Amino acid sequence: MTKRRTWTYFLPYGLWLALFVIAPVALIIYQSFFDLGHHFTLSNYSTYFQSATYLKMTANSVWYAFLITLFTGLISYPTAYFIHQLKHRQFWLLLVILPTWINILLKAYAFIGIFSQAGLANQFLTFIGIGPQQILFTNASFIFVATYIQIPFMILPIYNALDDLNPAFINASRDLGASNWQTFRHVIFPLTLPGVKAGIQAVFIPSLSLFMLTRLIGGNKVITLGTAIEEHFLTTMNWGMGSTIGVILIVAMIVVMLLTGDQKREGGTPR
Amino acid sequence: MKRRFANIYLIIVFAILYAPIIFLIAYSFSQGDTMTNFHGFTWRHYQTLFSDTRMLAIVANTLLIALLSALIATLIGTLGALSITRTTKRVTRESLLTLNNVLMVSPDVIIGASFLIFFTMLKIPLGFSTVLMSHIAFEIPIVVLMVLPRLREMSASLLDAAQDLGATTRQLLTHVIIPFISPGIFAGFFMALTYSLDDFAVTFFVTGNGFSTLSVEIYSRARQGINLEINALSGVMFLFSLLLVGGYYWIQQASQKRRQRKREVVS
Amino acid sequence: MKRLISLIVGLLAICGLLAYAGHHLQASSGSTGSKVLNLYNWGDYIDPQLLTKFQKETSYHVNVETFDSNEAMYTKIKQGGTHYDLAIPSEYMVAKMKRAHLLQPLDRSRLTGLRNYDPQFMGRSFDPTNRYSLPYFWGTLGIIYNDRFVRPGTVNHWQDLWSGKYRDKIMLIDSARDIMGMALASQGQSMNTTNPQKLRAAEQKLTRLAPNVKATVADEIKMYMTQNEAPLAVDWSGEAAEMLANNHHLHYVVPSEGSNLWIDNLVIPKTAQHDRAIYAFLNFMAEPKNAAQNAEYVGYATPNRAAKALLPAAVRDDHQFYPNTTTLHHLEVYRDLSPTQVGLYNDLYLEFKMHH
Numbered sequence: 001m002t003k004r005r006t007w008t009y010f011l012p013y014g015l016w017l018a019l020f021v022i023a024p025v026a027l028i029i030y031q032s033f034f035d036l037g038h039h040f041t042l043s044n045y046s047t048y049f050q051s052a053t054y055l056k057m058t059a060n061s062v063w064y065a066f067l068i069t070l071f072t073g074l075i076s077y078p079t080a081y082f083i084h085q086l087k088h089r090q091f092w093l094l095l096v097i098l099p100t101w102i103n104i105l106l107k108a109y110a111f112i113g114i115f116s117q118a119g120l121a122n123q124f125l126t127f128i129g130i131g132p133q134q135i136l137f138t139n140a141s142f143i144f145v146a147t148y149i150q151i152p153f154m155i156l157p158i159y160n161a162l163d164d165l166n167p168a169f170i171n172a173s174r175d176l177g178a179s180n181w182q183t184f185r186h187v188i189f190p191l192t193l194p195g196v197k198a199g200i201q202a203v204f205i206p207s208l209s210l211f212m213l214t215r216l217i218g219g220n221k222v223i224t225l226g227t228a229i230e231e232h233f234l235t236t237m238n239w240g241m242g243s244t245i246g247v248i249l250i251v252a253m254i255v256v257m258l259l260t261g262d263q264k265r266e267g268g269t270p271r
Numbered sequence: 272m273k274r275r276f277a278n279i280y281l282i283i284v285f286a287i288l289y290a291p292i293i294f295l296i297a298y299s300f301s302q303g304d305t306m307t308n309f310h311g312f313t314w315r316h317y318q319t320l321f322s323d324t325r326m327l328a329i330v331a332n333t334l335l336i337a338l339l340s341a342l343i344a345t346l347i348g349t350l351g352a353l354s355i356t357r358t359t360k361r362v363t364r365e366s367l368l369t370l371n372n373v374l375m376v377s378p379d380v381i382i383g384a385s386f387l388i389f390f391t392m393l394k395i396p397l398g399f400s401t402v403l404m405s406h407i408a409f410e411i412p413i414v415v416l417m418v419l420p421r422l423r424e425m426s427a428s429l430l431d432a433a434q435d436l437g438a439t440t441r442q443l444l445t446h447v448i449i450p451f452i453s454p455g456i457f458a459g460f461f462m463a464l465t466y467s468l469d470d471f472a473v474t475f476f477v478t479g480n481g482f483s484t485l486s487v488e489i490y491s492r493a494r495q496g497i498n499l500e501i502n503a504l505s506g507v508m509f510l511f512s513l514l515l516v517g518g519y520y521w522i523q524q525a526s527q528k529r530r531q532r533k534r535e536v537v538s
Numbered sequence: 539m540k541r542l543i544s545l546i547v548g549l550l551a552i553c554g555l556l557a558y559a560g561h562h563l564q565a566s567s568g569s570t571g572s573k574v575l576n577l578y579n580w581g582d583y584i585d586p587q588l589l590t591k592f593q594k595e596t597s598y599h600v601n602v603e604t605f606d607s608n609e610a611m612y613t614k615i616k617q618g619g620t621h622y623d624l625a626i627p628s629e630y631m632v633a634k635m636k637r638a639h640l641l642q643p644l645d646r647s648r649l650t651g652l653r654n655y656d657p658q659f660m661g662r663s664f665d666p667t668n669r670y671s672l673p674y675f676w677g678t679l680g681i682i683y684n685d686r687f688v689r690p691g692t693v694n695h696w697q698d699l700w701s702g703k704y705r706d707k708i709m710l711i712d713s714a715r716d717i718m719g720m721a722l723a724s725q726g727q728s729m730n731t732t733n734p735q736k737l738r739a740a741e742q743k744l745t746r747l748a749p750n751v752k753a754t755v756a757d758e759i760k761m762y763m764t765q766n767e768a769p770l771a772v773d774w775s776g777e778a779a780e781m782l783a784n785n786h787h788l789h790y791v792v793p794s795e796g797s798n799l800w801i802d803n804l805v806i807p808k809t810a811q812h813d814r815a816i817y818a819f820l821n822f823m824a825e826p827k828n829a830a831q832n833a834e835y836v837g838y839a840t841p842n843r844a845a846k847a848l849l850p851a852a853v854r855d856d857h858q859f860y861p862n863t864t865t866l867h868h869l870e871v872y873r874d875l876s877p878t879q880v881g882l883y884n885d886l887y888l889e890f891k892m893h894h
Binding site: 082116209254 | 277278280281284285287288289290291292294295298306307308346347348350351353354357367369370371372373374375377378379380381382384385386388389404407408409411415420424461464465468469471472485486489490501505508509512513516519520523524
């Protein structure tokens with residue numbers, strides 16, 4: 001392709017990058033240097049790093065995001081693996097995607113109905129003799145629902161990685177006398193690791209910033225970075241502080257992307 | 272034995288994935304007004320839904336935004352993926368990819384807030400156009416991510432062969448590259464559709480002047496207490512998604528079969 | 539490739555169809571045309587029958603768009619990409635919008651119903667001469683309890699919420715000014731204090747309430763209280779009125795030692811376009827008959843004295859929602875504090891939420 005052609009192809013995408021990625025990020029960074037009185041200042045950052053509240057909140061969010069990502073991964077990997085072995089696997093994969101088409105708010109409201117005092121879960125607990133429990137507004141229910149929401153986004157990349165796997169490797173491993181477990185541990189899992197990493201990227205950062213669920217399911221007992229941003233932007237109107245936390249999130253995002261980035265090109269696995 | 276374990280595991284996972292949705296839809300047929308006790312079968316909530324012209328207009332708007340934005344995002348995203356693979360410098364490619372992923376992983380609130388600041392600066396009135404632009408914007412990266420792996424799989428020798436056979440750039444694109452990456456394009460389009468239908472926060476920020484999408488409307492209605500008309504709506508939406516997914520599956524199967532046949536002819 | 543193109547064309551055709559259908563449906567629900575009034579209101583905050591009546595009398599069609607917080611409304615109006623003719627902010631937000639030059643002054647010569655308003659709700663500090671605003675509804679902050687779990691008469695004061703009996707039983711409205719204000723009132727302080735020590739003490743007191751807090755949410759409280767999910771809640775009177783209407787086990791108390799008096803007001807944003815429709819609507823809503831009908835539908839207290847007289851005696855004399863003069867005397871309207879002072883409230887409140 002000629003150089004000029006490449007440029008015309010790149011133009012719409014490049015425009016998008018400039019207008020909707022670089023400009024908004026720049027605006028957020030710019031905004032983070034202003035205080036409530038619209039004066040240029042570094043005070044938002046010093047507040048953030050000196051306040052026990054914000055630091056604790058950050059630690060909390062990271063911990064919850066870690067748990068959500070962990071559980072999502074633990075559930076999703078076997079699911080993707082088993083689906084990949086099925087006969088009509090494309091069909092089953094679509095069934096995994098289907099629930100994501102039902103709006104997240106609707107699902108949250110369904111869970112409110114299920115977890116409430118007179119809800120399905122408590123009816124079940126009463127039925128087996130435990131008696132009704134407080135389920136809604138607990139950390140456990142928050143993690144459960146968040147995991148539920150994220151599962152499809154983890155299954156997809158792992159499934160794709162399994163799909164890209166060359167069956168010749170597995171056959172070779174079997175021919176060399178490796179057990180199923182050995183094949184999995186030394187061949188399948190390492191080769192699907194990029195999928196897992198992509199899944200972690202797709203789940204971890206959104207989990208750091210969940211805000212609807214912390215309120216609807218967690219009853220604002222879990223405060224994440226996302227809750228704080230939402231509150232600063234929409235309620236307290238402290239856009240400067242909100243942007244500062246946003247910048248922290250962007251930095252966290254870059255760190256996660258570096259940690260989970262593709263190293264395979266150096267590794268040189270044949271494709 | 273192992274097969275059985277796999278099946279039981281999958282059954283449990285799918286049961287959990289679908290439980291809340293079935294729960295919602297089941298109560299759309301309940302005569303009661305809350306989601307705690309089932310009170311006997313009725314179509315009443317569906318009747319209310321279909322006579323609610325405001326709601327129907329909003330559904331049409333939502334679908335319009337979803338389809339149109341997904342279409343445009345797929346176009347731009349595919350071009351973007353093509354140009355990313357064309358870049359020869361590793362640093363450029365890596366930084367392009369990083370920039371691409373920024374919107375993928377940014378929290379919705381930040382995307383929404385920054386777009387709002389952005390539109391305000393440009394003095395663009397809020398409404399259909401701003402919602403459409405925002406949806407296109409946050410759908411592009413997922414399209415790129417879905418198309419890129421396909422492009423990477425495409426062997427250089429295939430392209431060289433086509434070029435040696437005298438294919439022009441245009442022919443190369445339409446006859447070789449696009450057909451090869453079309454599964455990625457379809458997947459990208461579908462993911463874009465999913466993102467659009469699922470979005471709440473971004474739309475919430477950038478909408479105005481009476482324009483509303485389903486999730487914003489649900490948010491404002493559901494906060495006034497549970498309303499089973501919304502359950503009926505999720506029933507309809509689910510049926511609709513089921514039809515779409517069925518159609519997609521059918522198209523995919525058909526194309527796969529054709530490809531297989533071709534392969535058989537070649538070998 | 540051909541298939542791809544035909545697919546794209548097909549999708550575009552569907553889009554066209556959807557655009558047409560959406561437009562057609564919107565037109566049939568009457569939201570386009572020139573004889574309109576764009577009202578930016580809280581959700582479910584006006585009797586829809588009044589809108590029909592207004593259209594019949596004046597032939598102006600009212601488009602209602604809703605917001606869920608003063609701040610969200612402020613952001614949208616300040617952004618300027620919208621054209622609302624009337625909005626309904628609370629008192630502190632009126633002051634804030636006024637300062638940001640987002641409001642048009644009212645033309646008093648065109649208002650016919652001013653006499654109907656109760657002077658108690660006019661000329662308050664947020665708009666001393668009612669140059670920009672007319673009161674729409676007013677109310678209080680108080681405690682809702684469910685008599686199936688809480689013995690009537692045992693909860694009368696803010697302090698009662700701190701009792702060890704109510705572990706994990708109280709739902710709080712997610713609002714910094716209100717919850718900090720509640721703690722301040724329980725300590726006998728003004729809900730408008732800007733003294734950092736007093737605020738710090740209030741935050742420490744709130745932290746002791748944390749074990750009793752079941753959740754800090756917003757509109758959902760209505761649903762949960764109606765469904766007997768929690769025995770106690772701190773919420774606004776208007777929300778309480780709706781809960782009480784749906785569940786007769788619920789009761790509302792305004793602590794007599796002091797609480798908040800809030801007033802929601804009709805204002806005209808700078809970007810308004812339909813001058814005539816605006817004044818027609820303001821005068822329509824000031825008519826006692828209409829204001830009374832609206833108050834009966836919405837369930838909040840009306841600042842329209844003539845309208846209050848038209849309400850059934852049972853409503854008019856209900857001290858839960860029209861408190862007696864002594865309690866009324868102890869109520870405070872939130873003063874519009876400076877951004878830094880509001881920031882202090884918000885930071886301390888966030889700290890409290892972190893301690894859950």
